Amino acid sequence: MRTNQPQTIYLSEYQAPAYLVDHVSLRFELFEDGARVHSTLSMRQNPAAGQSGGPLVLDGDSLTLESLSLNGQPLASGEYQNEGDKLVIPVVPDSFELAVVTWIEPQNNTRLEGLYKSSGMFCTQCEAEGFRCITYYPDRPDVMARFQTRVEADKSAYPVLLSNGNPIEQGDLENGRHFVTWEDPFPKPAYLFALVAGDLVEKRDTFTTVSGRDIDLRIYVEARNARKCDYAMDALKRSMRWDEEVYGREYDLDIFMIVAVDDFNMGAMENKGLNIFNSSCVLASQDTATDAAFQRIEAIVAHEYFHNWSGNRVTCRDWFQLSLKEGFTVFRDSQFSADMGSPTVKRIEDVTLLRTAQFAEDAGPMAHPVRPASYMEISNFYTLTIYEKGAEVVRMIHNLLGDDMFRKGSDLYFERHDGQAVTTDDFVKAMEDASGRDLGQFRLWYEQAGTPVLAVSDHYDEVQGVYRLDIRQSVPDTPGQTGKLPQHIPFGLGLLDSEGQPLPLNLNADEQSGPVERVLELTESEHRFEFHGLRERPVPSLLRDFSAPVRVHYPWTREQLLFLMSHDPDGFNRWDAGQKLAVDVIQSLVDAPQGTEIEPRLVEAYRLLLNDTELDQALVAKMLLLPSEAYLIELSEQADVPAIHDARELVLTHLAQALRDDLLACYQRNAGQGDYQLTPGAIARRSLRNTALAWLLHIDDEHGRALAVEQIEQADNMTDRLGALRALVNSGFESERNQALAAFFERFQDDPQVVELWFSVQASSDRAGQLPQIRALLDHPAFDWKNPNKVRSVVGVFAGQNLAAFHKPDGSGYRFLADQVCRLDDSNPQIAARLVSPLTRWKKFSPQYSSQMKAALERIRDKTELSRDVYEVVHKSLA
Numbered sequence: 001m002r003t004n005q006p007q008t009i010y011l012s013e014y015q016a017p018a019y020l021v022d023h024v025s026l027r028f029e030l031f032e033d034g035a036r037v038h039s040t041l042s043m044r045q046n047p048a049a050g051q052s053g054g055p056l057v058l059d060g061d062s063l064t065l066e067s068l069s070l071n072g073q074p075l076a077s078g079e080y081q082n083e084g085d086k087l088v089i090p091v092v093p094d095s096f097e098l099a100v101v102t103w104i105e106p107q108n109n110t111r112l113e114g115l116y117k118s119s120g121m122f123c124t125q126c127e128a129e130g131f132r133c134i135t136y137y138p139d140r141p142d143v144m145a146r147f148q149t150r151v152e153a154d155k156s157a158y159p160v161l162l163s164n165g166n167p168i169e170q171g172d173l174e175n176g177r178h179f180v181t182w183e184d185p186f187p188k189p190a191y192l193f194a195l196v197a198g199d200l201v202e203k204r205d206t207f208t209t210v211s212g213r214d215i216d217l218r219i220y221v222e223a224r225n226a227r228k229c230d231y232a233m234d235a236l237k238r239s240m241r242w243d244e245e246v247y248g249r250e251y252d253l254d255i256f257m258i259v260a261v262d263d264f265n266m267g268a269m270e271n272k273g274l275n276i277f278n279s280s281c282v283l284a285s286q287d288t289a290t291d292a293a294f295q296r297i298e299a300i301v302a303h304e305y306f307h308n309w310s311g312n313r314v315t316c317r318d319w320f321q322l323s324l325k326e327g328f329t330v331f332r333d334s335q336f337s338a339d340m341g342s343p344t345v346k347r348i349e350d351v352t353l354l355r356t357a358q359f360a361e362d363a364g365p366m367a368h369p370v371r372p373a374s375y376m377e378i379s380n381f382y383t384l385t386i387y388e389k390g391a392e393v394v395r396m397i398h399n400l401l402g403d404d405m406f407r408k409g410s411d412l413y414f415e416r417h418d419g420q421a422v423t424t425d426d427f428v429k430a431m432e433d434a435s436g437r438d439l440g441q442f443r444l445w446y447e448q449a450g451t452p453v454l455a456v457s458d459h460y461d462e463v464q465g466v467y468r469l470d471i472r473q474s475v476p477d478t479p480g481q482t483g484k485l486p487q488h489i490p491f492g493l494g495l496l497d498s499e500g501q502p503l504p505l506n507l508n509a510d511e512q513s514g515p516v517e518r519v520l521e522l523t524e525s526e527h528r529f530e531f532h533g534l535r536e537r538p539v540p541s542l543l544r545d546f547s548a549p550v551r552v553h554y555p556w557t558r559e560q561l562l563f564l565m566s567h568d569p570d571g572f573n574r575w576d577a578g579q580k581l582a583v584d585v586i587q588s589l590v591d592a593p594q595g596t597e598i599e600p601r602l603v604e605a606y607r608l609l610l611n612d613t614e615l616d617q618a619l620v621a622k623m624l625l626l627p628s629e630a631y632l633i634e635l636s637e638q639a640d641v642p643a644i645h646d647a648r649e650l651v652l653t654h655l656a657q658a659l660r661d662d663l664l665a666c667y668q669r670n671a672g673q674g675d676y677q678l679t680p681g682a683i684a685r686r687s688l689r690n691t692a693l694a695w696l697l698h699i700d701d702e703h704g705r706a707l708a709v710e711q712i713e714q715a716d717n718m719t720d721r722l723g724a725l726r727a728l729v730n731s732g733f734e735s736e737r738n739q740a741l742a743a744f745f746e747r748f749q750d751d752p753q754v755v756e757l758w759f760s761v762q763a764s765s766d767r768a769g770q771l772p773q774i775r776a777l778l779d780h781p782a783f784d785w786k787n788p789n790k791v792r793s794v795v796g797v798f799a800g801q802n803l804a805a806f807h808k809p810d811g812s813g814y815r816f817l818a819d820q821v822c823r824l825d826d827s828n829p830q831i832a833a834r835l836v837s838p839l840t841r842w843k844k845f846s847p848q849y850s851s852q853m854k855a856a857l858e859r860i861r862d863k864t865e866l867s868r869d870v871y872e873v874v875h876k877s878l879a
């Protein structure tokens with residue numbers, strides 16, 4: 001905790017570490033009132049460091065130093081300085097052994113960084129800078145060492161003792177205690193260290209690798225969760241196979257473990273051989289998890305597993321390179337999910353997140369490049385830009401190089417840098433070297449923040465039969481960055497004739513049967529492309545499959561959008577055309593709420609969709625979802641949230657009324673599907689059915705009400721149960737809503753994951769989640785301020801998803817959020833800083849709102865003893 005200004009750290013000031021660690025030997029004595037950590041470091045001067053013979057500086061945070069000795073000699077108090085967060089030993093030999101004993105208090109650790117306790121078990125979280133909360137250490141990713149870890153604890157309370165690598169020794173100790181020693185043969189940075197001690201049950205399986213080695217797979221959970229591991233285990237095996245087949249990556253240790261913990265700041269963590277997961281990202285059963293949760297679990301299990309190569313074997317030189325591992329690994333997990341399910345749907349989901357939330361981040365006060373140039377608190381940089389935009393950047397490289405060259409590039413990258421801590425530039429260089437392509441200009445994607453804008457205009461010359469596209473590129477200013485250069489943008493394109501047939505793209509008059517789809521490469525601020533031999537004016541399909549993370553401006557007509565909605569062979573653009581049309585219709589209502597007729601062609605287009613049994617039902621299910629309020633806000637200049645909310649609701653009401661019979665038919669057609677399955681088709685049918693139900697209840701349809709009540713009673717899975725509950729909660733049927741909520745809680749109150757759903761269904765509802773109700777949820781016995789998932793499912797969901805309630809004109813939502821941030825800042829700064837996010841966008845909103853949002857930020861700023869995490873976000877937002 002601090003009040004004075006935290007330091008800014010700059011990439012330009014990077015220096016290689018002065019000392020390296022060859023080996024770490026750790027011994028943990030775990031007790032109820034604290035833990036003693038014995039650490040022995042074999043260290044030596046770094047030959048590659050700028051200068052030699054300087055002081056040894058170790059990082060530490062919230063540690064009590066019990067003893068310190070160098071080469072077996074205890075150091076006297078004059079021989080070192082303990083400066084709070086640094087331990088400095090001015091004089092050390094070229095190579096030496098340092099022994100440090102620290103005392104820490106995991107049971108009082110509410111920040112959930114370092115070693116802490118969660119539902120009675122000990123666990124760790126060391127990324128990014130948590131290891132320094134365990135012992136003094138050069139806590140930076142370019143210091144890679146081999147670890148041996150001995151864990152000692154009471155045998156009956158903590159029968160399971162885990163750490164990274166392979167178990168090499170175990171035994172009993174005095175006083176009912178026992179120990180296990182683990183050895184990790186692979187050098188790793190401290191942020192990948194992990195330890196778990198608890199009363200856990202294990203689910204086991206094996207995986208035989210491509211070279212025939214048997215890997216022992218284990219998932220450790222509390223006994224009550226024993227039946228919720230199957231899906232994750234399966235997903236793990238699929239991931240292991242996929243990484244062998246698609247990237248040629250085989251697993252390296254003999255054992256791979258996953259542990260589920262309830263209190264966790266993030267989703268999951270890729271610690272070497274011992275991944276630690278937020279319970280909500282690994283535990284699932286048909287009864288308790290929605291389809292979306294299953295898919296998320298599959299993706300996160302894969303993501304963490306893939307990090308074994310893209311993150312652990314090859315890691316980051318410094319935290320500015322975070323996207324080296326995260327962007328690449330998100331790209332890999334999205335390829336995996338696409339392969340496991342519907343590629344188009346996966347693309348739609350990824351782009352929805354990117355365009356809604358990452359574009360907003362990139363246009364706000366916290367905007368930063370994929371490779372940032374500076375930070376105050378690295379925890380604040382686990383962002384959508386690092387993860388999602390970073391993944392888009394890797395995807396563009398993939399698009400530019402093609403499958404084969406990309407694979408060559410990734411092979412070269414892994415081979416060249418195995419066991420090293422490297423930079424995003426090293427990654428791009430490997431791609432360049434393997435493919436022979438020049439990615440010089442492309443590197444700007446890593447350096448320049450902000451979403452590039454493409455202004456597209458076209459002209460058809462009917463005499464010449466030539467269609468012309470003019471594309472102008474600009475990259476907006478962002479904090480600290482102005483006057484940017486044009487970037488290298490792959491631009492997917494197709495042209496359709498009036499029948500919806502793809503036309504050849506002939507780039508010159510001699511060409512006659514060009515390909516029907518091209519990826520144009522934009523490198524200048526202006527480009528002109530001419531397409532020859534066209535007998536009629538084509539309809540353009542722009543930025544196919546969202547080939548680059550950019551905004552495209554083109555004067556779409558509603559005719560064109562309706563046409564693409566039903567004809568574009570590119571599934572993504574087909575969906576996007578529908579979104580654009582709906583956005584246009586909603587926006588015209590926002591601009592002129594009175595007397596604007598709701599586009600009858602939108603209604604007809606939705607009618608077609610509701611009755612379309614030919615088209616991929618997964619795509620239909622996505623196309624039926626109206627653009628979210630968050631996306632509509634992102635698209636507007638000065639958002640008036642209640643106006644946007646009302647306009648969107650009006651369109652929904654109008655559609656539901658006009659299509660009532662079609663909705664009922666769609667519901668019936670997709671009801672009663674036999675056994676629960678997780679295939680894309682079955683998921684799509686549940687989604688269609690629940691969308692139809694939600695729309696019917698949006699207009700308080702009596703028949704819909706009966707269907708919802710019945711669906712809750714009969715559901716054999718959480719997707720249908722929650723779908724019906726959500727529909728009731730968002731309806732005007734107050735007594736059914738309250739009854740359903742009470743019954744749901746009654747039934748699932750002992751399951752934290754389901755209680756989170758129960759909280760978030762209410763917190764996201766403009767009917768059940770107004771401020772007084774939100775306050776009541778915070779007072780509910782099942783709510784727990786120490787549990788990040790609970791905080792997110794009430795406070796985070798309210799401010800991030802219940803936008804009309806959060807943006808009350810009286811500013812009460814903003815003050816509420818500010819109060820919760822201040823409260824959390826003392827116990828868990830990382831979570832507090834993340835919760836501030838909705839307020840940081842204050843400039844985006846019309847004056848009545850923005851001034852009050854700003855006031856709420858100032859209220860946080862003026863709190864005494866602000867953490868570095870919240871300090872950075874609040875001060876940058878107010879700058």
Ligand code: PHE
Nearest residue numbers: 127128266267268269270382
């Ligand atoms: N490295 C983790 C992931 O992306 C995320 C994480 C970051 C978890 C920091 C905990 C703390 O998989």
Ligand code: ZN
Nearest residue numbers: 303307326329
């Ligand atoms: Zn990751």
